Amino acid sequence: MxxxxxxxxxxxxxxxxxxxxxxxxxxxxxxxxxxxxxxxxxxxxxxxxxxxxxxxxxxxxxxxxxxxxxxxxxxxxxxxxxxxxxxxxxxxxxxxxxxxxxxxxxxxxxxxxxxxxxxxxxxxxxxxxxxxxxxxxxxxxxxxxxxxxxxxxxxxxxxxxxxxxxxxxxxxxxxxxxxxxxxxxxxxxxxxxxxxxxxxxxxxxxxxxxxxxxxxxxxxxxxxxxxxxVAGFIGSPAMNLMEGEITEGTFKGDRVSVPGLSGANGKVTLGFRAEDASVTEAGQGAINASVYSMELLGDATMVTVRAGGTMVAVKAAKDYRARIGEPVGIALSEGITHLFDATTGTRIA
Missing domain, CATH: 3.40.50.300 (P-loop containing nucleotide triphosphate hydrolases)
Structure with missing residues (x-):
């Protein structure tokens, strides 16, 4: 033994x-x-x-x-x-x-x-x-x-x-x-x-x-x-992390608004995985920004947008195509976002 x-x-x-x-x-x-x-x-x-x-x-x-x-x-x-x-x-x-x-x-x-x-x-x-x-x-x-x-x-x-x-x-x-x-x-x-x-x-x-x-x-x-x-180190790509503030259950940051969040108020960091989001029409997502880059991975297409000073990566279908600079929306599924304390970085249950 x-x-x-x-x-x-x-x-x-x-x-x-x-x-x-x-x-x-x-x-x-x-x-x-x-x-x-x-x-x-x-x-x-x-x-x-x-x-x-x-x-x-x-x-x-x-x-x-x-x-x-x-x-x-x-x-x-x-x-x-x-x-x-x-x-x-x-x-x-x-x-x-x-x-x-x-x-x-x-x-x-x-x-x-x-x-x-x-x-x-x-x-x-x-x-x-x-x-x-x-x-x-x-x-x-x-x-x-x-x-x-x-x-x-x-x-x-x-x-x-x-x-x-x-x-x-x-x-x-x-x-x-x-x-x-x-x-x-x-x-x-x-x-x-x-x-x-x-x-x-x-x-x-x-x-x-x-x-x-x-x-x-x-x-x-x-x-x-x-x-x-840990969120930023594990995963390929790493978890998307966006800084913002929760007021009355809604997270707001640069080009992002996510309602329906409870258990925290004030400044937080919002996290989500690339595969837990999807690309939608401009103005229809929780995040609305322009395409920064596109990478063909074979089984998927990695779409990156710049939301203010933050790069956000999303996995789209393998046949998805968009031009760099084209405005798009990023939809987030319910229940898959993570919240972290803005000061300590510790996960908020």
Whole structure:
């Protein structure tokens, strides 16, 4: 069993706070994604779990052991890095076998365990090549196999897809998802890519400036963001956010008027997703503005309008067409808008 507990873990360098009071229980076999922009503390959190960084405060537990002061080799974790970290003078077979050799696993087991790990990531035909003769995607699969062959309690993956092109990212992401299902090993995955987080995770931890902003399933975080940071970070495109004021149940802002809102008065931020709005005739929508740009996405057309100083994106039908500068209306469906405190950014229930 590899349940992980981060008990009020912090990391500081002088006056700089890298991670602030991180408290979370990660379930056995859970796939947890740490998500956030560069410098938010997600990699530092992973490095503390791995033992590569010492926490400034708090405790780290893996299973029933406190591992806060243990060396990395004694924590039974395997890491997959962004940079692959392969040995260029070794073949694929030797690279995958290397962790078994270091940990003094009986040689009689090496062949079977290496072959099994290689088969999981479809590397059987490349075992005698060296890394220089492999593509980026193949090298990343070697790094995955080298982690799998150890059969650890915990996998730690630090932006493993960042060096791959868009097509390879999609296929390798699917492979990681399938491996997680097959191996049933607790996995912590670091990324700044919200699409990776949404597609891979059982739960997502959204971080900003060392502080956890929200923890939840991908669906919960997408549908019910805790604040404007999460709303603006999750989703492609991000949630539309418009500043304004509610008076007598009607939100009014620059070129926008939305009636039927209760539970808040005064200055607020209104949020809604691109797919929860629709393009209608000029003067007939909650938002009335001119087309700023149009993007054909294949399955839809992304229409962007400029409402005052705010860009608003809306998904229209794939055959929708309009000229740049043409006036249009944006209709909002009832019950799909989100309200946030204008000062703190916190969601208003």
């Amino acid at each position: 590899a349940q992980i507990r981060l008990d009020h873990v912090s990391k500081r360098w002088g006056n700089f706070v890298g991670v602030d009071d991180f408290h979370l229980d990660i379930e056995d076999q859970e796939f947890l994604v740490l998500l956030g922009p560069s410098g938010c503390g997600k990699t530092t959190t992973m490095r503390m779990i791995a033992g590569l960084e010492d926490p400034s405060g708090g405790e780290i537990w893996i299973g029933d052991r406190e591992v806060t002061s243990l060396d990395p080799k004694d924590r039974d974790v395997a890491m997959v890095f962004q940079s692959y970290g392969l040995y260029p003078n070794m073949t694929v077979w030797e690279n995958i076998r290397f962790p078994l050799k270091v940990r003094k696993v009986p040689e009689a087991e090496h062949e079977e365990r290496v072959a099994r790990a290689a088969a999981m990531v479809e590397l059987e035909d490349f075992m005698h090549r060296k890394p220089a003769a492999l593509s980026g995607g193949q090298r990343q699969r070697v790094a995955l196999a080298r982690a799998i062959v150890r059969e650890p309690q915990v996998f730690l993956m630090d932006e493993p897809l960042s060096n791959l092109d868009a097509k390879l990212r999609v296929s390798t992401r699917a492979q990681i998802k399938n491996l997680s299902h097959e191996l049933k090993v607790t996995t912590i995955y670091v990324t700044h890519d919200q699409i990776e987080a949404m597609t891979l995770a059982d739960r997502v931890v959204v971080m900003k400036a060392g502080v956890v902003q929200q923890v939840g399933t991908p669906t919960d975080i997408y549908d019910n963001p805790a604040n404007t940071f």
